[in-house]
Structures are given as C-alpha cells and as structure tokens.
Amino acid sequence: MEVHGELWTLKEFFVYPNEYIYWSIQIVMYPFMTGLVAGAFVLSSLYHVFGRKELKDMAKFSLTFSYALLLAAPMPLLFHIQKPLRGFNVFFTPHFTSAIAAFGVVFFAYAAIVASEIWFVNRKFFIESAINLKNASGLGNRLKGLVYRAWTLGSYDISEEALKKDERAAKILAGVGIPTACFLHGYAGFIFGSVKANALWMTPLMPVIFIMSAIVSGIALCMLTYIIIMEAKKVRILRKRKPWMISVEEIRSVEIDIVKSTTKYLIFFMIMAISLELLDLVFRGYTALKHWDILRTVIYERDFINIFVIQYGIGTLLPLIIFLIPGLTIKRAMVGLFLVLVGVFMMRWNVVIGGQAFSLTLSGYMDYIMPIIPRNLETLKEGLVGALTIMALPYIFLWMLNKFIPVIDK
Amino acid sequence: MDCDRREFLKVGFKTLLATGVSIGAFELLKPEVLAALNKEKGLRWVFVVDTTKCVGCGMCVRACKLENEVPYETNVSRTWVERYVMTKDGKILVDSPKAARDGFIKNDPMGVTVKKEDIDKAFFVPKLCNQCEAPPCVQVCPVGATYQAPDGVVLVDRTWCIGCGYCIMACPYGVRFFHPLYRVAEKCNFCYHRINKGMKTACVDACAFGARQIGNIKDLEDPVARIIKTERTAVLKEEFGTKPHVFYIGLDSIVR
Numbered sequence: 328m329e330v331h332g333e334l335w336t337l338k339e340f341f342v343y344p345n346e347y348i349y350w351s352i353q354i355v356m357y358p359f360m361t362g363l364v365a366g367a368f369v370l371s372s373l374y375h376v377f378g379r380k381e382l383k384d385m386a387k388f389s390l391t392f393s394y395a396l397l398l399a400a401p402m403p404l405l406f407h408i409q410k411p412l413r414g415f416n417v418f419f420t421p422h423f424t425s426a427i428a429a430f431g432v433v434f435f436a437y438a439a440i441v442a443s444e445i446w447f448v449n450r451k452f453f454i455e456s457a458i459n460l461k462n463a464s465g466l467g468n469r470l471k472g473l474v475y476r477a478w479t480l481g482s483y484d485i486s487e488e489a490l491k492k493d494e495r496a497a498k499i500l501a502g503v504g505i506p507t508a509c510f511l512h513g514y515a516g517f518i519f520g521s522v523k524a525n526a527l528w529m530t531p532l533m534p535v536i537f538i539m540s541a542i543v544s545g546i547a548l549c550m551l552t553y554i555i556i557m558e559a560k561k562v563r564i565l566r567k568r569k570p571w572m573i574s575v576e577e578i579r580s581v582e583i584d585i586v587k588s589t590t591k592y593l594i595f596f597m598i599m600a601i602s603l604e605l606l607d608l609v610f611r612g613y614t615a616l617k618h619w620d621i622l623r624t625v626i627y628e629r630d631f632i633n634i635f636v637i638q639y640g641i642g643t644l645l646p647l648i649i650f651l652i653p654g655l656t657i658k659r660a661m662v663g664l665f666l667v668l669v670g671v672f673m674m675r676w677n678v679v680i681g682g683q684a685f686s687l688t689l690s691g692y693m694d695y696i697m698p699i700i701p702r703n704l705e706t707l708k709e710g711l712v713g714a715l716t717i718m719a720l721p722y723i724f725l726w727m728l729n730k731f732i733p734v735i736d737k
Numbered sequence: 738m739d740c741d742r743r744e745f746l747k748v749g750f751k752t753l754l755a756t757g758v759s760i761g762a763f764e765l766l767k768p769e770v771l772a773a774l775n776k777e778k779g780l781r782w783v784f785v786v787d788t789t790k791c792v793g794c795g796m797c798v799r800a801c802k803l804e805n806e807v808p809y810e811t812n813v814s815r816t817w818v819e820r821y822v823m824t825k826d827g828k829i830l831v832d833s834p835k836a837a838r839d840g841f842i843k844n845d846p847m848g849v850t851v852k853k854e855d856i857d858k859a860f861f862v863p864k865l866c867n868q869c870e871a872p873p874c875v876q877v878c879p880v881g882a883t884y885q886a887p888d889g890v891v892l893v894d895r896t897w898c899i900g901c902g903y904c905i906m907a908c909p910y911g912v913r914f915f916h917p918l919y920r921v922a923e924k925c926n927f928c929y930h931r932i933n934k935g936m937k938t939a940c941v942d943a944c945a946f947g948a949r950q951i952g953n954i955k956d957l958e959d960p961v962a963r964i965i966k967t968e969r970t971a972v973l974k975e976e977f978g979t980k981p982h983v984f985y986i987g988l989d990s991i992v993r
C-alpha cells in the first residue's frame with residue numbers, strides 16, 4: 328500500500344520517515360493562478376483608476392479575464408485536497424489563525440468587487456441587450472434575454488448622468504480592488520511565508536515577492552491572450568472578406584499600439600519583482616543562518632538550472648532583452664510574453680517544490696518526479712494532466728463569459 | 738441598615754470562621770498540600786524519552802503501528818527511532834529504515850558498513866509528536882480539524898479534516914503524514930484512547946528498557962514530572978518556539 332506522496336517522491340540521505348513531497352504541482356498552480364487573477368486586475372485598474380487612456384481596450388478585456396481566472400483560482404486547491412467534498416468545511420468552521428481560511432474570505436470579497444465592477448462597466452450593454460432581446464424568438468435568445476433582464480436589476484436608466492455615475496462607481500471599485508487584489512495574492516504568499524518549519528519559505532518578503540511576480544504574470548497573460556484573440560479576429564475577417572466591418576490593417580495598428588504601451592508597465596513590474604527576489608537571496612546568504620548550508624546546496628547546485636537558467640535567464644533576462652530592443656513586433660512580443668509566463672511559473676515551482684527539496688533534518692533531500700502518465704486518480708490530479716486541466720479552465724470560463732459580456736470591444 | 742443583634746452575631750460568626758479557615762490554610766502550606774492543590778489544577782500530559790536507555794529494538798514502533806492501525810507495511814509511522822553514528826573521521830551517519838519498525842539488526846547506518854573501532858559515538862533517538870504547547874499545526878489548520886485538548890494533547894478530527902496538508906508542512910518535526918486508508922492528517926496522539934482509561938501508551942508498554950515514559954506534569958507525585966523538574970532534560974528544535982512537551986534525557990547536539 329502506497330502512502331500519499333510516495334509515488335512521486337525520491338529521497339536521498341537522511342529524511343524523516345514521514346516526509347514526502349506533500350505539496351505537489353497543484354500547489355504550484357494555486358499561487359500561479361491567483362497571481363494571474365491579481366495581475367490581470369491591476370492591469371485593468373491602470374485604466375480605471377489612473378486613467379491610462381491608451382489601455383482602455385486592454386483594461387476592459389483584462390477585467391473580464393480576471394474574473395474568469397478568479398473562478399479557476401480555487402480549483403487547484405480542490406484538486407489537491409485529499410477530501411474534496413469537504414472543501415466547504417473551510418466556510419463552516421473558518422479557523423482564522425490559518426492563512427488558507429483567511430484566504431477564503433478575501434477571495435469572496437474580491438470576487439464581489441470584480442463582479443460589481445464588471446457590472447458597472449457593462450451596465451449599458453446589459454440594458455441594451457435586454458431591450459433588444461425582449462421579443463426575440465428561439466429558446467437560446469429568449470434565455471439570454473432573461474439573463475440580461477435579470478442583470479439590469481430593474482433599472483433601465485442609461486442617461487448621460489447615470490452612465491457618469493457608473494463610471495465613478497467602477498473607478499471606486501477598481502481603487503478598492505487594487506489593494507484587495509494585492510491582499511488576495513499577498514495572502515497566497517503568506518501561506519508559504521508563515522510556515523516557520525520551512526527554511527526557504529520563512530521570510531516576511533514572501534507576500535511582496537509574490538505580489539510583484541503576480542502582477543508580472545497577470546499582465547503577460549492578458550497581453551498574450553489579447554494578442555491571440557486579435558489574431559483570431561484578423562483571420563476571421565480575412566476569411567469572411569467583410570472589409571467594411573474593420574480592416575485587418577486597422578486591427579494591426581491598434582494591436583501593436585496597445586501591446587507597446589502595456590509592455591512598458593510590464594517591464595517596470597518585472598524589474599521590481601527581480602530586485603525583490605535577488606534581495607531575498609542576497610540577504611539569506613549574507614545572514615547565513617543555520618539552514619543556509621542546505622539552502623545553498625539546493626539553490627546553487629540541485630536547483631541551479633530551474634532557478635538561474637530557466638527562471639532568471641530564460642524567464643526574466645531574455646524577455647527583458649526582447650522587450651527592450653527597439654521596434655517591438657507582435658511576434659517578438661508573443662515570444663517574450665510566453666517566456667515571462669514560463670519564468671513566473673518557474674518561480675512558483677522553485678518556491679513550492681524547491682521549498683520541499685530539502686528535509687526538515689537539514690541533511691537529506693527530496694525530489695518531486697511529476698507524474699506524466701496517470702496511474703490512478705492521485706497521479707491524475709497531481710500530475711501533468713491535472714495541471715493542464717487547471718490551465719485550460721480560465722479559457723473555458725472566459726468563453727462562457729464572452730457569451731454574455733463583450734470581452735473585447737467590437 | 739436593618740440588622741438586629743442576632744443577625745449581626747450570625748454574620749460575625751461566619752466571618753470569624755472564614756478567617757480562621759484561611760489562616761489555617763496558610764499554616765497547612767506543606768508540600769503534600771501544594772501537590773494536592775496542583776493536582777486539582779489538572780492534567781498536562783508529557784513524555785520523557787531516555788536516549789541513554791534506548792537500544793533501537795523497534796518494539797515501540799511495532800506496537801504503535803498495530804495499536805493505532807497504521808498499515809504495517811506502509812512507509813509512514815506515528816513514532817520512529819533514529820540511529821546516530823559518528824565516526825572517528827567526523828562523519829555523521831543517521832538513518833531510520835522503515836521507521837525502525839524491525840529494529841536495527843545490522844551495523845550499516847545509511848547502507849555504509851562501519852567498523853566498530855571507527856565509531857566515536859553511537860546511540861538511538863526515539864521520536865514522536867511533541868504535543869507542543871504552541872503547536873503550529875493547530876495554528877494553520879483552516880478548518881480546526883487539528884486542535885489541542887485541555888490536557889495538552891493535539892488531536893486530529895478525522896471526520897472534519899479536508900486533507901490539505903498544511904499542518905504537515907507546518908510541523909517542524911515531520912511527525913505528520915496522511916493516513917493511507919482514511920486519507921486525512923495523522924500523527925501520534927499519545928494513545929489518547931489508552932491514557933484516558935488510566936493505561937500507558939502502547940509504546941511505553943512495549944519498551945522493555947524504560948526508554949519511554951508518559952506522565953502528568955501538573956502532578957508533583959508523578960515520576961515523569963519529577964524527572965523533568967529535577968533532571969537535565971532537553972527538547973527538540975527549541976528555536977521554533979513550539980514549546981515541545983516531549984523531554985529528552987541525554988540529547989546530543991548532532992540529533993536533528
């Protein structure tokens with residue numbers, strides 16, 4: 328009989344008998360996904376709060392996308408826990424000394440904020456759609472009309488004045504949303520940073536480091552998805568040959584403009600993120616506490632490729648170079664953005680898996696061999712298949728949301 | 738004040754009586770009385786492990802697995818024994834194969850054969866949940882499934898645990914694991930079902946050398962409490978601030 332964790336853990340030297348890699352790929356996915364949520368929201372707020380007009384289109388898209396990501400964010404936890412049907416216990420008996428329990432509260436508060444902001448931003452659209460679909464035929468259209476009518480909440484006021492109020496409300500919500508988004512992800516970082524038993528995680532910098540890389544990943548994913556949607560649009564227009572709608576050239580110029588201006592913010596946050604991470608690393612080496620010996624062997628030897636080659640080299644330095652070379656093109660941007668996402672994902676991986684790479688004995692090591700081909704439910708959930716499923720979820724949610732909410736302006 | 742003489746006398750007598758008793762109590766402040774008072778204060782289970790007595794036979798581990806129904810073959814255990822060997826050239830070899838369930842029968846720590854004359858020192862250290870006074874496992878549990886009883890023992894509610902593993906991560910001693918059958922957090926609970934009936938834990942009963950003892954630290958009569966109060970004992974990984982309540986006699990600095 329195998330115990331949980333045994334299937335993917337390799338032990339070396341002296342490790343306590345009960346130690347295994349208990350937090351596997353899904354716990355890597357968990358901060359990765361919540362990070363994307365927070366990042367996407369911050370990007371949308373750049374327009375709503377700080378009035379960055381050039382980001383208007385991107386803001387609208389990233390707001391809805393943030394919600395799709397949000398719906399997917401708790402899924403890794405559900406995939407990970409041994410008793411998924413008891414997941415709701417967290418809300419029945421929330422134990423507020425636990426960072427995970429507090430996360431639930433922050434999560435719902437945040438979900439409410441984003442949902443209301445989406446509502447205010449799209450209220451006009453909802454009302455118009457409700458009116459248009461009032462006497463529509465066909466079951467689908469009638470159902471859709473019903474949904475829109477419910478969403479109007481009984482008010483059909485789209486006067487200039489009312490819309491101004493909507494805008495103000497959205498602005499306030501976006502303002503409140505930024506700290507909540509940071510809090511949401513700060514808490515994800517806190518879950519690790521507060522584990523005093525773990526020498527790698529135990530740092531008050533953890534929440535801040537997480538927030539910065541969260542914003543980086545959120546912006547990168549929004550941009551990448553935005554580009555892909557625009558490209559798809561171009562293909563569709565070319566195929567339909569309806570140039571009177573909007574020409575491909577027009578889309579192209581809009582696209583590159585938005586990408587270029589968003590990249591500036593991305594670079595800023597990337598530099599912040601890397602500085603914090605390096606500060607943490609230098610500080611650990613400088614103070615060299617008891618556990619530094621084993622940390623050093625993990626960071627500079629066992630995880631060298633993961634940390635310095637993939638995370639910092641390919642995932643940070645290379646995209647920075649790609650973005651900073653003048654004359655950014657869409658293709659180049661896509662490569663850079665993808666690499667940024669790889670870098671942030673590897674940061675999560677190196678924290679979560681790297682943090683468990685050494686034993687509490689400080690004299691043994693453990694390796695996580697990610698299950699690729701599932702052998703049973705456990706290796707299915709906590710292996711490659713589980714991770715890819717989580718990755719696909721926000722897109723499924725976005726597709727569903729797009730049926731009701733215009734994700735990108737026509 | 739409406740108070741006649743009779744009432745006055747009654748109250749006066751009562752007051753006198755009460756003062757008399759309290760003065761009496763001061764007079765009776767002898768060790769036995771203090772101990773009795775202490776006993777009333779309650780119960781706090783503690784454990785003493787005498788590393789100088791442990792021979793690494795693994796009987797305790799076996800007894801624990803059978804008593805607490807942790808599947809015998811699996812590679813997890815509520816308690817285990819570690820073997821430490823320090824060689825003359827300064828190497829430290831530590832192991833606990835299969836949690837020492839079958840005892841240490843060969844002289845091969847970590848698979849290395851060590852000659853007798855090369856050994857500087859060697860000893861065994863039994864480990865179990867420390868029933869910490871400030872248990873991080875309780876702190877982090879998002880649903881309160883891990884909780885501390887008033888007598889200090891940290892328990893897991895198997896019907897409520899969601900199996901997130903946060904407590905396993907939070908325990909600096911690595912004593913927690915997932916039960917292979919119930920799929921919820923599991924660890925030593927000082928054989929709570931036994932000690933509540935006045936019995937000793939299964940491991941204490943199984944140890945023929947008296948290396949393990951359990952007692953009530955609030956009871957001054959208790960031999961275990963006396964050891965902790967009068968002898969030099971140490972706890973594991975004090976730096977984490979968990980305030981462990983498993984005390985070790987003869988703990989060495991090379992113990993992890």
Ligand code: SF4
Pocket residue numbers: 865866867868869872873874875891907908909910911912913924979
């Ligand atoms: S030893 Fe570990 S499991 Fe036991 S009470 Fe302390 S922290 Fe909790």
Ligand code: SF4
Pocket residue numbers: 877878879880881882883893897898899900901902903904905921922
């Ligand atoms: S595994 Fe169970 S006992 Fe441990 S923290 Fe999670 S819910 Fe609590």
